[in-house]
Amino acid sequence: MTRFEGPDALGHIQSLPSWLVGRVAARGRNLVADAIAEEGLRLPQHAVLAAVAEYGPVAQADLVRRLGFDAKDVVLLLNHLEDAGLAVRRPDPRDRRKNAVTVTSTGLRTLERCAELAERANAELLAPLSEAEGKQLMELLGRVYEA
Template sequence: MSDDQRPSPPGDRLGHLLKKAQAKLARASAEALAPHGVDGHELTVLAVLSGAASLSQVEVAGRLGVDRTTMVALLDGLEDQGLVERRRSPRDRRKNLVELTDAGQECLSRAEQARTNAEERFLAPLGEETAASLVRALRVLVAEGRVHG
């Protein structure tokens, strides 16, 4: 078997490298968010809620691509911490609308800064230009799976 036909070592394979990099970033993010009482999933919920008028639980779940059961569990935890509140929709009593509380907005602001700082530290060994190129390249790869229209 020639060198160009030999399988590449697992440590050189793209999937392996991406998985290891994601795990390392996830650990760094979790450590950065812990003092703020939220994890990455909860922070994402807060971010979605901050960018919109009242959304229903179903709408939030749809934007995040999670099932209803997962969404209810996430919102229950955030509501228990006083970061979000749910109320019945005045137009459709079957819907629960979800909104950030003032405490939720403050938590989002602090935790988002911690997340950003953790990402910057994670990418720092690449240098600014290479880090920005990596992020752009990943956006292209992720967008390729989306329907364009």
């Protein structure tokens, strides 16, 4: 019997850094998703709102490129944000055939609350670690990400 048969097969997979990082990422994503749900947002809506706040006024097509989302999905996400009063679409002054999206003051306040909620969720994620260990983990993850 090889080490990939029998009782060690699953243990091997679960000992891989890629598996552990994926599981931790899924837990973190769920914690943040649950937290920002208090503001009535899902993760993709939050990402679009943050991009609009950072780059706006921004053309819808630019949002699609920057976020890597499907164009139809961005339209639906913007519909939700606009219905909630968090963003507005107006004709782009540079090209009236396009819409430019801008975050509203309500949208900015929502982003601030979401940032606080996400910080709390991430603190919960890192709660098993000391402050120094949390900083070290962030440094190590950053190095792996940048490689």
